[in-house]
Amino acid sequence: MPRVVSLFLPGWPIDRLRRAMGASAPPPETRLVLVGRDGARRIVTAVSRPAEQAGVHIGMPLAKAHALVPDLVTMNAAPAADAAALTRLALWALGHYAPIVAADPPDGLVIDTTGTDRLHGGEERLLTGLVNRLAASGITARAAIAGTLGAAHAAARFLADPVRVVPPGGEAETVAGLPVAALRIDPATAAGLRLLGLDSIGALRAVPRAPLVLRFGTGLGLRLDQLDGIVAEPVEPVRDPELVTVRRAFGEPIGAAETIARYAGLLVHDLCRGLERHGLGARRLDLLFSRVDSGLQAIRVGTALPVRDEKRLTRLLCDRIETVDPGFGIEAMDLTATLAEPLCGRQMAGLIPGEEEADIAGLVDLIANRIGARRLYRLAPVESDVPERSVHRVSPLAPDDGAGWPSRWPRPARLLARPEAIEVMALLPDHPPAAFTWRGVRRMVKRADGPERVFGEWWKRDAERAAVRDYFAVEDEAGKRFWVFRSGAEEAAANGKGRWFLHGIFA
Secondary structure, eight states, X not given: OOOEEEEEOTTHHHHHXXXXXXXXXXXXXXXXXXXXXXXXXXXXXXXXHHHHHTTOOTTOBHHHHXXXXXXXXXXXXXXXXXXXXXXXXXXXXXXXXXXXXXXXTTTEEEEEOTTTGGGGTSHHHHHHHHHHHHHHTTXXXXXXXXXXXXXXXXXXHHXXXXXXXXXXXXXXXXXXXXXXXXXXXXXXXXXXXXXXXXXXXXXXXXXXXXXXXXXXXXXXXXXXXXXXXXXXXXXXXXXXXXXXXXXXXXXXXXXXXXXXXXXXXXXXXXXXXXXXXXXXXXXXXEEEEEETTSOEEEEEEEEEEEEOOHHHHHHHHHTTGGGOOOTTOEEEEEEEEEEEEEOOOOOOSOSSGGGSOOOOHHHHHHHHHHHOGGGOOEEEEOXXXXXXXXXXXXXXXXXXXXXXXXXXXXXOSEEEEEEEEOEEXXXXXXXXXXXXXXXXXXXXXXXXXXXXXXXXXXXXXXXXXXXXXXXXXXXXXXXXXXXXXXXXXXXXXXXXXXXXXXXXXXX
């Protein structure tokens, strides 16, 4: 089932301007508006949050806005610059989230995430990550995902706080209470519907369609059908003209998986020739299928290292063909290297073929494209005595930096996501536990080793200047081994007054 994300940027013109101005931008508390022209009148086209709270709104004449807020700061609107920046943002989203992304002027993006949400940890995490990344760049955003663009667009603008996931099949129920303006109809039609007492989409659905079409035209019915998915709403994906792209159109539509796989191989061959001319290797490929009903289907595969191996790339693409719905037929296929890097030749490790190092890049790519690249990683050591900071994730094929794991004290191979509080009974204040209760189960300690004292990293945070942990490896009567610690200020830890936590379990 299709899933579409609508990204809404409510303050896009002002956010874009602030980013462009950098350090010279007005402070956030400034009552700032952007001004454009409506014929001979100068009107407000964008409003900052402080100005909006003072009563200024979009469409207000500038003279009236100045009378209402005397200290109002005005700047000229730049619609062309806003549109160009929105296209650049769409290209950024294309590289990070999905192969089908389009600008939704004047203040949004459309992202077809069908089949790609699993690569980002699910729909909720995808939306949250997208909104948070934009917020870190100074761009206010709200996002919603639904089965149709119409439902996602309405939810993003009227329901998202800041994200909203509309369950598959729940579009009609979700948007029923929204105002008719959520249908993306012109203001005159929306005003006419309100005069008739049709204030919500649910009320609009309840009346016969024919009288509405006679009075307001076919556009209203089209928006309702698009909202329900009865009429497809094609998205024209944005493309960077500098990307290496190959295309193949068909005189007769194709639909068989074997035929699609054969043409995918031919496209890979053409793409690799283009990459070779530029001295590049593909890191990410997007294969788009244009259907005869104007619908789009897409496959995205990635590689850990730059690749120009036709056989490997074809196999990765063909592995995903089963996810493609050809509908009534595919009339064109486009293959694009949306991420490419310089590819240099690699010298053989030895003269004898058997002396070459094993190349596992193909296996890594195969697994990563099935389960998601973020779920496939290698652990590498970090110079830190604090256990949760002593390890980090790196790419499976990241080069070895020579760092070694500490061997002073035995530590469990896996730690809990966060240390969990435990109740402890100790014979003496500075002794290891004699018994502890974890997750409602009381365990008697048969053996214990420690303590290993770990001090806080005072150079990072002042709060860790006096922090200390005493770690013990303990074994219960069943032979299970746990890694526990007493935490607190140094004096409290020495007197046995700190709090106890369980941090890891030995294999």
